[in-house]
Amino acid sequence: MGKNILIAEDHPLVQMGIHHILLSHLPDAVISMVDDFDKTLQMLEKQQFDLLIMDINLPGGDKVGMINSIRMKQANIPILVCSGYDEQLYALPFLKAGANGYISKSAPNGDFKTAIDSVMNNRIYASPSVLQNAFGILFNSKNSPDSISSKLSDKEVEIAGLLVKGQSTKAISEHLHLSPSSISIYKAKIFEKLGVSNIVELTTYFELNR
Numbered sequence: 001m002g003k004n005i006l007i008a009e010d011h012p013l014v015q016m017g018i019h020h021i022l023l024s025h026l027p028d029a030v031i032s033m034v035d036d037f038d039k040t041l042q043m044l045e046k047q048q049f050d051l052l053i054m055d056i057n058l059p060g061g062d063k064v065g066m067i068n069s070i071r072m073k074q075a076n077i078p079i080l081v082c083s084g085y086d087e088q089l090y091a092l093p094f095l096k097a098g099a100n101g102y103i104s105k106s107a108p109n110g111d112f113k114t115a116i117d118s119v120m121n122n123r124i125y126a127s128p129s130v131l132q133n134a135f136g137i138l139f140n141s142k143n144s145p146d147s148i149s150s151k152l153s154d155k156e157v158e159i160a161g162l163l164v165k166g167q168s169t170k171a172i173s174e175h176l177h178l179s180p181s182s183i184s185i186y187k188a189k190i191f192e193k194l195g196v197s198n199i200v201e202l203t204t205y206f207e208l209n210r
Contacts (some may be wrong), residue, residue, distance in 0.1 A: 001098040002028030003120070006043055009082070010035040010059050014105065018053055018082065018112075025113045037061035037069075044073035051120055056083035057092060063204070067097040078119040089195060089205060091130045101125030148206070151193045159186045160194075164203045 003026060009015045013034050022029055032049075037060035040052075052061050052070065056063065070079060080101040091102040100119035103112060104127070111127070118125035146166045149157060162172045169187065173180045196202045 002026065002030050004030050004048065005032070005051045005053065006040070006049045007031060007033045007053040008035075008037070008040040008052065008058055009033070010055060014055075014082075021109055021112050022053075022116070024109075025116060030189060035059070037066060041069060041073055044070065044077070048074065049077055049104070051078050051080065051202070053080045053082055053116075056081055056085055056094070057204075064093050064097045067094065067099055071098060080115055080119045080125070081174065085204070086195065087127060087130050091126050095124065095126060097168070102130065103127070148194075156186055156190050159183065160190045160202065160206070162200060163187065164206045 003024060005026075007015055007018050007022075009018065019031055019033065020141065022031055032043060034043055037058045040054070040058065042059075043049075044052075054066070058066065060200065067079065070077065077147075078101075079099045081091075081099045082103055082105055083090060084105045087102060087104050089155075094102050100122075101115050101124060103115045107115075107127070115125040148160070152160060159172060159176070163174065167175070169180050170184045172178075173183045176183070191197060191202070194202065194205055196205055
């Protein structure tokens, strides 16, 4: 009997790509697809699934918090997070939250199939570089990439927090009694240290690592 698999992904082309890979790897699979988090939870209430493949940024979801909500519906379902976000920034927070695997949307099809097999056989899956990073964190927790305070100075943490709240450079400069140019320099350093390129990515980083 084929495995019941649920794909939670809001981009139709990505949905179809995952669907194609699944059927080429598991021809007997019964595949269902949803495009937001509320529908994901509704499907999990209706029937048991052998695997959930889920986007990191699913409409209606709350990033890492989605994992716990899913576990409340089906405690033992294997969860493979599939994301276009930088896996070095986001893989470990999701794995720590209880996901069984994390794979980049840019990964080769062969890696995707390996990830599917791994999580369905109760093994954790992540790319070799993520696993190497995890071992580094295990032996030197002060260098954890998801620890904001370990990467930024106290002033940078304060400014990053204000940026995430949507405050402008001018508003932050007035609030902290610093020149706008100083705030711009701080902002550039924050982006560089956290490996983000805009406020949206900065906000996501804070959401995942708060």
